Amino acid sequence: MTSTILAWLKYLSRICGFETADSFPPGHPYERTRWNGAYFDIASDVKPDQIESRLCEAIANTPLVFGYIINPTPRMQRALLAVQEQRMRNNRGRATELAELLIAAYRSPNTVEVLPGLRAAIEGSRHDEMPERARSLMAFLGTMPSAFDVIDMPR
Secondary structure: OHHHHHHHHHHHHHHHOOOEOOEOOOOOOOOOOEEOOOOOOOEOOOOHHHHHHHHHHHHHHOHHHHHHEEOOOHHHHHHHHHHHHHHHHHOOOOHHHHHHHHHHHOOOOOOOOOOOOHHHHHHHOOOOOHHHHHHHHHHHHHHOOOHHHOOOOOO
């Protein structure tokens, strides 16, 4: 009886948003994505699209938090790539440390590939030291047409 009451209270607490979410709800396309709740204060009653938006906003503001996300969604990866591209264009900041975060994210086979050939480029340098792997990844990204130079026009 007490386990039923505790389960009901836990469910009620989650529904009311008293808990901090650390993953998308079951059945979500990216339900394997996890994050450290200590770095992302997201109530458990927030909708999945809003969760992803908040995580992407956090990455854009403080890109190193990307390292606290397991199996990041393509949108989260694009947020990191946008910051990295900006750093590379302006020659400011350490773009290699962001490349290292992306390489670490691709250690998991469950991370969805955001750019064609990205996983192969990362795997191709797996026997190198991390700084060299980061430079190789940045060279690969430098050959890709920038997704951020495209302007969408309304039809």
